[in-house]
Amino acid sequence: MDSIDARLYLNLIRGGAARLSAHRQTVNDLNVFPIPDGDTGDNMFMTIQAGCHPSTGSGTGTTLAEMAKAVSAGMLMGARGNSGVILSRIFAGLAKGLADIREAGVGTFSRAMQAGVEESYHAVSEPVEGTILTVFREGVEAAAGSKDLEEYFDLLISAMDLSLQHTPELLDVLKKAGVVDSGGAGLLYIAEGMRAALHGEAAEVLEEVAPAAQHVDLNAFTEDSVLEFGYCTEFLLRLQRSKVDLDTFDETVIQDWLSSHGDSLVFFRDGSIVKVHVHTRTPGEILNHCQQYGEFLTIKVENMTLQHHENHMDERFKAGRKAYGVVAVASGSGLADTFKELGAGVVIEGGQTMNPSVECFIEAFDTVNAETVFVLPNNGNILLTARQAAEMYDKADIRVIPTRTLGEGYYALANLDTEAGDASAVETALTEAAEEVATGLVSRAIRDSGDFHEGEYLGIQGKKILTAGPDPESALLALADTMKAGSFDVILVFAGSEARDSDGVRKALAARYPRSEVILQSGGQPVYEYILVLF
């Protein structure tokens, strides 16, 4: 293979996504903490998958530059979790490196990969070695100077593998947990999948993940509406032996016909399955035509006027625009209500095991409709996504407050005073407030880890497991002791959906710390039986 064109590039991405998809769980299991955690495999897969259906077709007219840009745009919007964000930035860097390129030989591709390294390091304010960043950088450095693309991917993968095995030596948390970096592992699977696609190996068919439910306003298309944008038509077609000769069938027959009957064509054959994405005003005609070659596995047809309406709400949201707004991330109905009562305009459902995408944030920014929006991600694994969304959004001044726990977010928001000065002054005040808080978490161990055993309840602060107990309540009391709860004015406890004797624990805390005010709230959050907030 001498060069990569638009079509091959898309196949590489899809190959990478397919291989990662097959190993998602392996990556998910590379978990530092023995409690349910942000699933890196799922996050990275959903991110790369968002780049697999680019807004541009892979027909002969499309350049590599256009394809790389379209793939990158999809990933940037779909990015979830820290690893997902970094992954999207790697491909954004790659797209920058491939700007104006029709087809890339190994030299050009190698330089573009280097641009991917640089962009990925820019994704985080303080790059940490021993992570996906290191694995990718060392792979790209080792592969530079390859004589062809095959050698490039061979060297890339062997160096990434080696680098991945070294991550525990660079990061103590990995060493303690006895795992390699999950993001690096996910990226290695992607690189392997890309190599397989380069060699023409058939990729496993992508597992479809249902897109987040969208609120489509059916009234946007009325009795008098004109069909302006046609239908987004997607289907998987299984070629049938009874209809075509599978061994000799040339799928370009279908592709060419589709090109002349629709726009934005994405066409992809994998064994006997043909995947089609096309925009057309007459979906019935498309489906009838394609059925002569096989039968449908799935079909999706959507009126794009409705989608278009969704995306063009600018005029509507100018009305009632506020000076300041707040977007917070929380899980659990009690916590969501608490943040709303404190003044959050939108609470994005999300947290430890469910990391929202960049797109979720962007929708929230639209909804909150303010000149300046303060964002409280309330989780370390959501921070980068929020920052990426902020960078991509140009309709308001977005300020991400680096809150890493719900406690920090709570206290920051409780101290919000929009009359304290300009947006920067408010941002500083919120950031400082968040730093005053200590947050502890109680969660059940889902596997043995070091001195802790499956089924025990762990008391966690930041990245450290401090205490353990046979039930959530004893773990919480021990955690409160270790965190010197008595030296704080307020001991605020959010009871999760699995908490058992929360009132008993409140009384025990009040008796133990008479000088502190003990407050129990029903947070209803999953994963954490208790969230302990000290301020």
Add this chain to the structure above:
Amino acid sequence: MLRLFTDTDTDITPAVAAEYGYRLISMPYSVDAKTVYPYVDFDEFEARKFYDMLRSGVLPTTSAISKERYIAYFEPEFAAGNDILYVHFSRAMTVTFNAMDEAVAELKAKYPTRQFHEIDTKGITTISYTIVREVGDLLKAGKSLEEVLDWAKTEVDKFAMYFFADDLKFFRRSGRVSGLAATMGTLIGIRPIIYMSQEGKMVSCGKEKGRLKAMERLVQQVADLGDDFKSHRFVIGHTDAPELAEEVGKMIRERFGDDFPIEYVVANPTAGSHAGPNGVGVCFHAKHR
């Protein structure tokens, strides 16, 4: 002769009013569209029951009384040849005094020789209670009306009141506290400190973490602003939080000694509708508000 009036928003009960000869103007609140006039519709204020209702989520509303009601209070006095001194809650907090002004103007036209005097306590609940009693004390001690009106010109501004509330949703609804910006919801564990300004409005002056810090802040306000407070009434008011109020009293004693009386008063339901339960405040004689 001079007839004294005050209103139920000053926390004065019929028993205390009787000590000084005040007549009480009843300021109403409404729950579920049912309007209640304190000490007209009930004889004794059942504070626990009322504030428990607020705790359960009921948000009462309050309303101004009509010109006709003022006339009904005042006209019999003018008709009998008496003059009136009305020591009332803050004009700056309500529109009800517009109706009173109309009533007084109408009555003065009808009874041109009669006098109507007023002292604005520039506050509500505890601070007004204190001033109403100080005025009553002075009159009882034989001070003339003129002397009392002169006294009020400078002294009203020398009674300070600082308090904290447990849950700001009550204030949020009425929008009657300035300086509490964007966030005014259920601030769990964080208590804004509010004071009565010289203009007779509630103004926020910071927040404290936890009950203890909030109580300590009240004590510190007394230390910072207090002026000859031991020779004046020292009153701790609360919205059905007697234990907290006593805790504050104990802290005041520890800090300033026990050579002065401390009085405890529960806030009237109309004011309490805006403040919500579990709040505590101190009222004391100060250099300024």
